[in-house]
Amino acid sequence: MTQNWQSFADDDGIEKVGLLVKNFIDRGIAKRDDNNTEDDDAPGQTSKTPCEPKFEPVKRKIRKSGTGCITEINDHLFEGKFSPTGADGKRFTRHIYAKTRDECEILLAEMIAKTKAEIQEAKEKLKKSQSK
Numbered sequence: 386m387t388q389n390w391q392s393f394a395d396d397d398g399i400e401k402v403g404l405l406v407k408n409f410i411d412r413g414i415a416k417r418d419d420n421n422t423e424d425d426d427a428p429g430q431t432s433k434t435p436c437e438p439k440f441e442p443v444k445r446k447i448r449k450s451g452t453g454c455i456t457e458i459n460d461h462l463f464e465g466k467f468s469p470t471g472a473d474g475k476r477f478t479r480h481i482y483a484k485t486r487d488e489c490e491i492l493l494a495e496m497i498a499k500t501k502a503e504i505q506e507a508k509e510k511l512k513k514s515q516s517k
Contacts, residue, residue: 453493455486465493469500472507 448454453467465481481496483489 451497453497455489455493457486458482463489465489465496467493467497467500469504472504472511 453465455463455465458464461484463483463486465483466478468476468478470476479496479500481489481492483492
């Protein structure tokens, strides 16, 4: 470092000394070679901070557990499947069919809610019959 901290004795010398120390830390300790810092707000310079990327949701390959399955049977028919475990412990499958994926999502969500309610009722009946 060839600059002396005493040469910054003017009004904004403290800020310059702080910047000098930050550059020393960046170059010496962190082994950075660039002289530009994010704190430099000199007029005419553009900030080198990266802009945040635009959020685009990515469709998962595997759906979460308990949300069913949607497959495209052919170019104009989608199938929704839900395979819960019943009150008796056996697994059974329910299917729905729709012309679009969005319609299939809606129908599948309704079917899942209805099926879970039926399973809950069956579990309660089974519990009452065992307690008698």
